[in-house]
Amino acid sequence: MHIAIASDHAARALKAALGEWLRASGHQVDDLGTDGDVSVDYPDFGYKLAAHLAAGRAERGVALCGTGIGISIAVNRHPGMRCALVSEPLSAALAREHNDANVIAMGARIIGIEMAKACLTAFLATEFGGGRHAPRVSKLGHPPGSQS
Numbered sequence: 501m502h503i504a505i506a507s508d509h510a511a512r513a514l515k516a517a518l519g520e521w522l523r524a525s526g527h528q529v530d531d532l533g534t535d536g537d538v539s540v541d542y543p544d545f546g547y548k549l550a551a552h553l554a555a556g557r558a559e560r561g562v563a564l565c566g567t568g569i570g571i572s573i574a575v576n577r578h579p580g581m582r583c584a585l586v587s588e589p590l591s592a593a594l595a596r597e598h599n600d601a602n603v604i605a606m607g608a609r610i611i612g613i614e615m616a617k618a619c620l621t622a623f624l625a626t627e628f629g630g631g632r633h634a635p636r637v638s639k640l641g642h643p644p645g646s647q648s
């Protein structure tokens with residue numbers, strides 16, 4: 501799968517480890533930064549990830565920051581993004597099955613590398629369930645007051 505990954509400075513090490521693991525697992529990975537330990541603003545990287553996916557340049561996104569909260573909020577500002585902040589695999593799987601989540605967010609200060617891999621494995625392996633979930637997911641792209 502073609503996957504884009506982005507983080508702020510707080511999750512740079514987790515991003516590097518997950519990116520390497522995804523590549524070793526056969527995925528194509530676009531690393532959108534950040535690349536150093538210099539403090540950066542998580543919205544910049546959340547918006548960059550959302551734009552990348554919205555442009556069709558990757559199929560799924562991985563968004564990381566210290567808690568996962570800030571960057572997940574940033575990604576979800578884009579109406580085409582359904583970013584799920586998770587810290588265990590059941591939520592990761594249900595985010596795909598029920599919500600057709602296209603981005604997974606995790607917190608590097610909250611979970612370790614093995615739990616992050618387990619969440620990501622569940623996220624990538626689970627298909628959207630469709631059916632009763634489809635009209636609900638469709639509504640997420642058309643919030644009240646939006647032009648679309």
Ligand code: RB5
Nearest residue numbers: 510565566567568569570
């Ligand atoms: C950075 O210190 C931290 O605020 C950020 O990584 C994230 O946890 C915000 O939600």
